[in-house]
Amino acid sequence: MRPVNTDFVPADLDASTWEAIEPFFTQLMERPLKCGRCLEKLLVDRSELVAAIDETRANLYIAKTRRTDDADVKKAYLHFVEHVEPKIRQATFDLAKRIVEDEHVGALDEATYRVLLRAMRAEVGLFRPENIPLQTRLTTLDAEYDEICGAMTVEFEGEERTMPQMGRYLEETDRELRERAWRGVAERRLADADRIDDLFDRMIELRHTVARNAGFENYRDYQHRNLMRFDYTPADCETFQQSVEEVCVPFVRRLEKERIERLGIDRLRPWDLKVDVLGRRPLRPFEGEGELVERSSRAFHGLDGDLGRLFDSLREGDCLDLASRKGKAPGGYQYQRQRTGRPFIFMNAAGMHRDLQTMIHEAGHAFHSLLSTHHGLVEYRDSPIEFAEVASMGMEMLAMPRLGEFYDAGDAD
Numbered sequence: 015m016r017p018v019n020t021d022f023v024p025a026d027l028d029a030s031t032w033e034a035i036e037p038f039f040t041q042l043m044e045r046p047l048k049c050g051r052c053l054e055k056l057l058v059d060r061s062e063l064v065a066a067i068d069e070t071r072a073n074l075y076i077a078k079t080r081r082t083d084d085a086d087v088k089k090a091y092l093h094f095v096e097h098v099e100p101k102i103r104q105a106t107f108d109l110a111k112r113i114v115e116d117e118h119v120g121a122l123d124e125a126t127y128r129v130l131l132r133a134m135r136a137e138v139g140l141f142r143p144e145n146i147p148l149q150t151r152l153t154t155l156d157a158e159y160d161e162i163c164g165a166m167t168v169e170f171e172g173e174e175r176t177m178p179q180m181g182r183y184l185e186e187t188d189r190e191l192r193e194r195a196w197r198g199v200a201e202r203r204l205a206d207a208d209r210i211d212d213l214f215d216r217m218i219e220l221r222h223t224v225a226r227n228a229g230f231e232n233y234r235d236y237q238h239r240n241l242m243r244f245d246y247t248p249a250d251c252e253t254f255q256q257s258v259e260e261v262c263v264p265f266v267r268r269l270e271k272e273r274i275e276r277l278g279i280d281r282l283r284p285w286d287l288k289v290d291v292l293g294r295r296p297l298r299p300f301e302g303e304g305e306l307v308e309r310s311s312r313a314f315h316g317l318d319g320d321l322g323r324l325f326d327s328l329r330e331g332d333c334l335d336l337a338s339r340k341g342k343a344p345g346g347y348q349y350q351r352q353r354t355g356r357p358f359i360f361m362n363a364a365g366m367h368r369d370l371q372t373m374i375h376e377a378g379h380a381f382h383s384l385l386s387t388h389h390g391l392v393e394y395r396d397s398p399i400e401f402a403e404v405a406s407m408g409m410e411m412l413a414m415p416r417l418g419e420f421y422d423a424g425d426a427d
Contacts (some may be wrong), residue, residue: 022059025353029070030094032101038063039105043112050121053113057127058390060109065352065392067102070094072351076358078157079343080335082164088157095153100146107141110134130393133242140240142227148220155213155220160343162206162213167340168198177202178338178362184288185296185366189279196285242398297367299420303337306363310373313416324381331356333380336373338362346372348379348406352395355387370420371410378409 028034042060047053071094077084078091113119114135122131167174170183183195218233225236238248274282276291290296300306307329315322328334333356335342346361357380363369382405386395396402417426 023062023066027066029067030074030090030098032098035063035067035098035102036105039109042109043105047116047118050118053116053118054122054127057113057122057130060113061390061392062353064106068392069351069353071099072349072358076335076349076360079160079347079360081341082161082343083341088161091157092154095157096150099153100150103141103146103149104143107138111138114138126391130391132244133393136239136242136244140228140236142224145224145227148224148227152217152220152224155217159210159213162209163344164341166202166206168202170195170198174340176338176340176342176362176364177344179364181288181368182296182364182366184285185290187289187293187295189285189289192285192289193283200284243400297421297425298365299367299370299417300363301365303334303363306336306369306373307334309419310370310377313374313413313419314377316416316419317413321381324384325377327384328357328359328377328380333357334359336361336363336369338364346376348376348383350380350383350396352392355384357383370417374410374413375406378406381405381409 023038042056042063045052045056047056074091074094077087081087114131119131163177166177168177168180169175170180177199180195180199184192186192186195221233221237225231225233228236230236230239235248270282273286273291274280277286277289279286300309311322311325311329314325336359342362343360344362346359349358349360351358359373359376359380361369361372361376363373379402382397382402383395386397389395397405420426
């Protein structure tokens with residue numbers, strides 16, 4: 015059963031203020047529910063409100079990660095986190111509680127709403143009002159971490175370079191150059207080690223308090239439920255961890271021993287982990303963001319015309335920010351903007367093979383997002399992390415035959 019469409023939330027709603035959002039929560043809380051169909055309509059309207067709020071938060075978060083050194087951007091993001099989101103958390107809980115306790119909930123279509131209701135019941139069970147300010151504080155600490163990392167650069171070979179840009183030198187065949195690059199990065203990180211350690215310590219303490227408030231012995235068990243992991247337990251994760259230790263770690267150790275032998279060194283050091291063991295030059299699949307986008311487009315078109323068209327749709331509407339630069343948060347992600355259905359891909363490309371992999375990986379997430387926008391329930395436009403990586407890792411595998419768009423025949427092989 016496909017959920018019905020809704021026009022409950024205006025298309026131009028500015029969800030960055032509580033004053034704009036509150037009337038919609040109030041309407042949903044006060045709406046009479048006389049039958050299962052009424053409850054279904056409320057769920058779909060609620061979904062559109064959540065989508066509008068999610069997109070506002072997405073745009074504020076995206077702006078913050080793109081420009082961690084912009085005071086106005088930071089102010090707008092923190093205002094939402096500190097003054098709007100806490101009220102949203104409480105209102106979301108109140109509405110979810112009303113829904114799961116409604117007398118008509120049993121009349122809803124099982125196939126459509128079972129997973130959604132299961133998650134909502136879990137959210138209601140986890141909610142504690144005393145955790146709201148703690149969760150707000152955790153979000154602000156996370157933003158502080160991005161700001162610290164975004165400011166990190168290294169003076170190397172006569173130029174100021176970002177941390178991702180320094181990664182190029184760790185692939186060079188000149189061991190002395192690799193060591194200088196690694197030490198330059200390590201020294202820069204150590205300069206902020208105390209600040210980052212302090213952030214981490216504070217986050218651990220806050221997370222533990224959040225978990226204890228919700229009735230859990232530790233944050234691991236709390237977060238397992240918070241991430242809606244219903245199909246396996248922390249004990250299952252420990253079993254998997256043991257399997258990795260017994261099977262994968264010895265294999266990695268053998269690869270490390272082989273690397274030592276092939277490189278002709280007596281001891282493996284951190285700056286020896288990225289260089290090609292056969293002494294071949296580093297792979298450089300592109301130079302600059304424009305070339306990465308163009309070659310990716312050709313690769314996706316060569317793989318499948320529909321995928322190529324989906325990727326090209328991201329080339330407009332501010333959906334890509336790919337190149338590394340000072341002031342940009344570390345890492346990479348794909349963020350779905352739920353109201354407009356426009357994914358955003360963020361990464362820190364420096365012209366390396368791993369950047370090509372990241373581009374294809376995040377495009378896989380974006381394709382998944384674009385192909386899920388039709389669903390009337392916002393929760394079903396997304397997927398848990400366990401399945402989300404199927405789209406991205408699967409895309410990496412499917413795209414392997416198209417690496418010729420980035421390399422000559424020898425390097426592609």
